[in-house]
Amino acid sequence: MTEETFVEQTMQDEEQEQNTNAELDAARAEAADYKDRWLRSQAEFQNFRKRQERESAEARAMASADVVKTLLPVVDDFDRAFRNVPEEYAGDSWINGFRLIERKFRQVLEQAGVKPIETVGKTFNPNFHESVASEESEEPHGTILEEYRKGFTLNDKVLRPAMVKIAQ
Numbered sequence: 335m336t337e338e339t340f341v342e343q344t345m346q347d348e349e350q351e352q353n354t355n356a357e358l359d360a361a362r363a364e365a366a367d368y369k370d371r372w373l374r375s376q377a378e379f380q381n382f383r384k385r386q387e388r389e390s391a392e393a394r395a396m397a398s399a400d401v402v403k404t405l406l407p408v409v410d411d412f413d414r415a416f417r418n419v420p421e422e423y424a425g426d427s428w429i430n431g432f433r434l435i436e437r438k439f440r441q442v443l444e445q446a447g448v449k450p451i452e453t454v455g456k457t458f459n460p461n462f463h464e465s466v467a468s469e470e471s472e473e474p475h476g477t478i479l480e481e482y483r484k485g486f487t488l489n490d491k492v493l494r495p496a497m498v499k500i501a502q
Contacts, residue, residue, distance in 0.1 A: 412436040451485035451496045464495040471501035
C-alpha cells in the first residue's frame with residue numbers, strides 16, 4: 335500500500351466515522367424526541383384519567399343531590415305531621431311507629447351525607463338561610479327567631495337553604 339493510498343484510505347475512514355457520528359447524533363436526538371413525546375403523552379393520559387374520575391365523582395354527587403332533593407318534602411311532611419298530632423293520639427303506638435320510620439329515614443339521609451342546617455338562635459347567614467320574615471325583637475339584629483322550613487347540606491354543600499324569620 336502506497337502512502338497516497340494510505341492517506342486516501344485514512345481520509346475515507348475519517349469521513350465514514352464523521353458520517354457514522356452524525357447518524358448516531360441524529361438517532362440520539364430522534365430517540366430523545368420520541369422519549370419526550372412519550373412522557374408528555376403519559377402525563378396527558380394521567381391528567382385525562384384524573385379529570386374523568388373527578389367529573390364522574392361530580393356527576394354521581396349531582397345525581398345523589400337530585401335524589402335527596404326530591405326526598406326533602408317527605409322530611410317536611412313528617413315534621414308537619416308530628417307537630418300537629420292531637421294530644422289524645424300523642425302516645426299511641428302507631429304514632430310511635432311512624433316516629434321510628436321518620437327516625438330511620440333521617441338516619442338514611444345522614445348516612446348519605448345529608449345534615450340539617452342549624453337555625454334558631456344562630457346568626458343569619460345568606461349562604462345557609464333564606465329570610466322570609468322579620469320581627470322587632472330584643473335579640474341582636476340578624477338573629478334567627480323562627481324556622482319555617484328546615485334547610486339541609488349534602489357533604490357540606492347547601493342542598494336547600496332554611497327558610498327563617500330574623501330579628502330586626
